[in-house]
Amino acid sequence: MEHNDFGTDEFIAFCRLIGAEPLIAANTGFGDSYSAAQWVEYTNGDASSTIGGGWRAANGSQEPYGVKYWCVGNEMWGNWQLGHMQLHHYVLKHNEFADAMRSADPGLVLIASGDLERVNHDTDPAQSKSGMPWTEGMLRNSAKHMDFISEHFYVGRTPWSETGRVPVSEHMESMRNAIRVKAEGHRALQPRLDHLGGRFIPIAMTEWNYWHREYRYGELGCIYDLADGLGVAAGLHEFYRHTDLIEMALYAQTVNVIGAIKTTRIAAELETTGLALSMYRRHFGTRPVSVQGDFGSVDVSAALTRNKDALTIAVINPGDSEVRVRPDLAAFRIVGDASRWHFGGPDALAHNLPGKERAVDMVHTGGLSVADGLIVPGLSAAIFVLPLSQE
Structure with missing residues (x-):
């Protein structure tokens, strides 16, 4: 039961x-479009000239919150959603909502509900007859009423599949492949939609993760082991390769269920997936650098830091043995010692539990020379930080 004590102001x-x-x-x-517009007004409206802004002020926040990003619905292509409807009806509702919300704040960035391959044969006779997938229908009928189109995916031992455990390299590839399918599908679809006039509507991957059916934390709460952490890191690498199209990727979820943090009544702990997200957020660069060449079984990605004062190179090693990667760094003036952050564990099943000593953790190693290559322990993801000359 959702008690709704954590509302808009708390969020x-x-x-x-x-x-x-x-x-x-x-x-x-x-919901209805009027209520959606009022919600926008509550977060962004002026306290003295709008009803919603006045409600916000009465609740203790005089200044507008300035919420820029809004999803217009969530997974409305799914028959499990309350209010699910046929595609040719839903595009009208989406457009109505978008217009109402923008009337409350023209500066909103709106994310439409998409699913690249979804055709609802059981609930939508018209869509079944046309064979037009949900995302294409949204792009054909609602492109002027969106700034992003969302996509979702989950891989792993999902409740709706019979997939079992697979080798770590294959587990990582399932994550990368799911991202490629979405990106390549949009690269093929959008250019053939003449009404877009060359405009490319970027993807917001508003849900992505592994999802396993072995539940440990109540309803839907699964454990994430080292293989999952390495797979999430591989997913980040694949997202970096498609930043021209995928401009937003939001891991689902944060706490419990399939989240990156698991809790008990007295303790909380980062899952391996949370360690991956944390390590890349803290130590990987923000300006992607093209990586070319064959590195064998390891997955390599690179980025410059925001100020271009360091080159960061991330390497994921799904094998049991240490590897040495020798990238060509001739284009960069490296000064001083490098450092390495990595997480790993004794085996692919290693995982963390709230209140217990970590079996998988981040480790920092400084004072490294890159002259002889980048050494990556077995079953680990590592980020190397190489300081660059600013001259």
Whole structure:
């Protein structure tokens, strides 16, 4: 039962506390466009000239929150969603919502609900007859009413599959492949939609993760082991390769269920997936660098830091043995020693539990020379930070 004690004001306070940009999803199922516009007004409206802004001020926040990013519905292509409807009806509802929300704040960035391959044969006779997937229908009928189109995916031992455990390299590839399918599908689809006029609507991957059916933490709460952490790191690498199209990727979820943090009544702990997200967020660069060449079984990605004062190279090693990677760094003036952050564990099944000593953790090693290559322990993901000359 959702007690709704954590509402809009608490969510904004939480986002500010952790330094995150808020994103809110409007209810396009049983909700209505007027209510969605009022919600926008509550977060962004002037306290003295709008009803919603006045409500916010009465609740203690005089200044608008300035929530920029809004999902217009969530997974409305799924028959499990309250208010699910046929595609040719839903595009009308999406457009109505978008217009109402933008009337409350023209500066919103709106994310439409998409699914690249979804055709609802059982619930949508018209879509079944046409064979037009949901995302294409949204792009054909609602392109002027969106800034992003969302996509979701989950891989692993999902409840709706019979997939069992596979080698770590194959486990990583399933994550990379799911991302490639979405990216390549949009690269093929959008250019043939003449009404877009050359415009490319970027993807917001608003849900992505492994999902395993072996539940340990109540309903839907699974354990994430080292193989999953390495797979999430591989997913980040694949996202970096498609930053021209995938401009937003939001791991689902944060706490418990299939989250990166698991809790008990007295303890909390980062899953291996949380370690991957944390390590890359803290230590990997923000300006992707093209990586070419064959590195065998390891997955290599690179990026410059925001100020271009360091080159960061991330290497994922799915094998049991240490590897030495020798990238060509002639184009960069490296000065001083390098450092390495990595996480790994004794085997692919290693995982962390709340209140217990970590079996998988981040380790920092400084004072490294890259002259003889980058050494990556077995079953680990590593980020090397190489300081660069600013001259």
